[in-house]
Amino acid sequence: MATSARTAAPPAARKVPQHRPGSKLRRHNTIVGWSFILPNFLGFGLLTLVPIVVLFYMSFTNWNAFGTADWVGFANYERLLTDGSFRISFLNTLYYTVLHIPLTIVASLGLALLLNNKLRGVAFFRTAAFFPYITSIVAIAVVWNLLFSPDSGPINEVLRAIGITEPPGWLTSPEWAMPAVVIVGTWRDMGYYMVLFLAGLQTVPRELHEAARMDGANVWQRFVNVTLPCLRPTMFFVTVMLTINSLKIFDLILVMTGGGPGQSTSVISQFIYRRGFEENQFGFASSAAVALFFLCIAVTVVQFLWNKKRSV
Amino acid sequence: MSELLDRNITQRTLRKLDDPKPRRASRERSARYRAGRAIGYIAMIVFAAALLTPFFWMIMSSLKSANEVFSVPVQWLPETFVWSNYVEIWSRSDIITWIRNTLLVSTVVTLLQVLTGSFAAYGFAKMRFRGRDVLFLLYIGTIAVPWQSYMIPQFILLTEAGLSNSLVAIMLLQAFGAFGVFLMKQYYETIPEELSEAARIDGLSEYSIWRKIMLPLSVPALASLALLTFVNTWNDYLGPLIYLRNPDLWTLQLGLRSFVSNLYDTNYALLFAGLTISIVPIAIIFMLGQRYFVEGIATSGLKG
Numbered sequence: 001m002a003t004s005a006r007t008a009a010p011p012a013a014r015k016v017p018q019h020r021p022g023s024k025l026r027r028h029n030t031i032v033g034w035s036f037i038l039p040n041f042l043g044f045g046l047l048t049l050v051p052i053v054v055l056f057y058m059s060f061t062n063w064n065a066f067g068t069a070d071w072v073g074f075a076n077y078e079r080l081l082t083d084g085s086f087r088i089s090f091l092n093t094l095y096y097t098v099l100h101i102p103l104t105i106v107a108s109l110g111l112a113l114l115l116n117n118k119l120r121g122v123a124f125f126r127t128a129a130f131f132p133y134i135t136s137i138v139a140i141a142v143v144w145n146l147l148f149s150p151d152s153g154p155i156n157e158v159l160r161a162i163g164i165t166e167p168p169g170w171l172t173s174p175e176w177a178m179p180a181v182v183i184v185g186t187w188r189d190m191g192y193y194m195v196l197f198l199a200g201l202q203t204v205p206r207e208l209h210e211a212a213r214m215d216g217a218n219v220w221q222r223f224v225n226v227t228l229p230c231l232r233p234t235m236f237f238v239t240v241m242l243t244i245n246s247l248k249i250f251d252l253i254l255v256m257t258g259g260g261p262g263q264s265t266s267v268i269s270q271f272i273y274r275r276g277f278e279e280n281q282f283g284f285a286s287s288a289a290v291a292l293f294f295l296c297i298a299v300t301v302v303q304f305l306w307n308k309k310r311s312v
Numbered sequence: 313m314s315e316l317l318d319r320n321i322t323q324r325t326l327r328k329l330d331d332p333k334p335r336r337a338s339r340e341r342s343a344r345y346r347a348g349r350a351i352g353y354i355a356m357i358v359f360a361a362a363l364l365t366p367f368f369w370m371i372m373s374s375l376k377s378a379n380e381v382f383s384v385p386v387q388w389l390p391e392t393f394v395w396s397n398y399v400e401i402w403s404r405s406d407i408i409t410w411i412r413n414t415l416l417v418s419t420v421v422t423l424l425q426v427l428t429g430s431f432a433a434y435g436f437a438k439m440r441f442r443g444r445d446v447l448f449l450l451y452i453g454t455i456a457v458p459w460q461s462y463m464i465p466q467f468i469l470l471t472e473a474g475l476s477n478s479l480v481a482i483m484l485l486q487a488f489g490a491f492g493v494f495l496m497k498q499y500y501e502t503i504p505e506e507l508s509e510a511a512r513i514d515g516l517s518e519y520s521i522w523r524k525i526m527l528p529l530s531v532p533a534l535a536s537l538a539l540l541t542f543v544n545t546w547n548d549y550l551g552p553l554i555y556l557r558n559p560d561l562w563t564l565q566l567g568l569r570s571f572v573s574n575l576y577d578t579n580y581a582l583l584f585a586g587l588t589i590s591i592v593p594i595a596i597i598f599m600l601g602q603r604y605f606v607e608g609i610a611t612s613g614l615k616g
Contacts, residue, residue: 033435033441036431040488047484047488058465134543135591136565137565138568139591140366187366196609244456268460269458286465
């Protein structure tokens with residue numbers, strides 16, 4: 001299991017040959033090195049780095065479809081703070097994140113623990129678990145929309161059959177639309193995080209489990225005191241990825257609910273999309289995009305610091 | 313991964329062989345063991361049902377007649393199998409155009425990503441030069457930056473370049489991600505330095521080392537990267553949604569989406585046939601290359 005922490009601080013000079021100090025050789029090396037990176041960096045720089053820089057500039061202008069862009073200072077941000085639908089989108093994003101993270105961790109870790117056993121059919125099962133993740137979002141949306149259909153959908157039919165007389169309206173009800181989206185999000189993602197957890201479980205030393213068993217620890221105690229601590233690097237990595245992926249949730253919302261009913265499932269990414277591509281308020285939309293940018297960076301940094309503190 | 317599992321089996325068998333416990337204890341334990349396994353199987357069946365039911369329903373619905381899809385109570389199996397849905401979808405929609413566009417974009421993106429990604433990764437993993445680590449930090453840093461936050465300036469830049477409403481835009485969008493560089497670098501770092509050092513002494517240039525030594529050695533990682541990139545591009549919805557206005561340029565995802573929203577009296581059976589068709593190529597690719605998918609994700613932990 002290689003976590004990003006390992007690569008974030010690569011052992012810079014590990015085994016790389018020491019060249020004799022010679023400015024000509026060093027310059028040659030630099031040129032050759034850059035020539036390897038350049039083809040990718042051209043695309044990466046122009047399509048990722050430059051847009052990020054431009055984004056910050058745009059958020060201070062009233063950039064719109066007509067190409068006029070005047071510097072407006074913090075006006076967009078002030079507007080953002082008082083904008084009711086941004087507040088709703090922001091809270092909905094947090095709501096999705098808070099529901100989606102624990103649910104996905106429990107489900108994918110559960111799957112991984114299950115598959116880590118030598119049971120018959122594990123290979124088939126692993127394929128099945130991964131399948132939702134490689135399925136197109138449009139297919140997922142159409143199928144789940146119909147499965148969730150309040151009157152004729154199979155889900156509510158099952159619920160009625162087990163005695164729930166008034167099953168939720170799911171995507172048609174403001175209260176239940178977000179939980180429904182979270183369920184689908186979890187269903188889609190758990191196979192992916194399961195793979196990460198499975199890789200992590202391979203690194204748990206068997207001897208520790210043996211020792212704990214000798215000491216009379218039961219399954220649950222072994223899970224809490226042996227497996228979980230050993231999984232900490234994986235858990236950290238999964239949480240970071242899950243947080244970023246939840247905060248930027250968009251495509252699932254767009255195809256399943258379009259943000260509705262009302263604004264009950266509208267999220268930050270969609271707010272950016274609406275203001276930008278539908279209403280052409282590129283400047284204002286950029287300020288919301290900057291907010292999303294810092295939200296993701298901040299959460300990631302905090303998680304890194306917290307992880308560092310705990311591992312000391 | 314499978315090797316690791318196999319090692320576990322041997323370890324367990326060895327342990328069983330020298331288990332010194334008396335009979336009765338072991339019988340008790342095996343009863344418990346069997347109960348545990350039974351629970352495991354039940355859990356697996358429940359999970360599998362939850363995971364696969366939507367697919368089952370989709371495929372079955374694609375074989376129903378138009379009004380059978382919504383019948384109450386739900387019918388899981390079609391009354392008569394309407395195979396003609398799969399014939400009709402080809403004539404009733406532009407699905408051939410959509411497939412052609414999607415295939416073109418996915419192939420070009422995969423080629424570009426694999427080539428430039430592995431090339432840059434060699435520079436990051438095996439070369440030493442000024443600015444390398446800072447540059448790599450930039451690559452890594454963008455992994456925490458969601459595309460949604462810079463999609464607007466990116467769109468404006470590509471529009472200024474005259475590329476909006478073109479498949480080229482979608483190709484550029486996907487082809488230079490940090491992901492490919494990251495995954496390949498991870499892999500190259502596991503290849504011993506002595507190998508390239510020996511080649512250097514033999515007088516090979518860095519470019520030949522990459523082409524003649526690194527590329528052949530990194531086929532598993534290249535396969536992982538190619539598969540993950542291909543599937544991600546095939547399934548991408550947001551990029552095409554923002555860039556492609558002209559129906560001739562639509563990808564499969566956009567086309568099927570329009571099929572849902574355009575026809576007021578959507579023939580859902582037909583739609584399901586289309587959705588099934590859109591999933592089948594990916595399913596086949598996934599089954600064939602499953603090992604590489606899993607390894608790619610497990611070593612990089614990222615998606616494109």
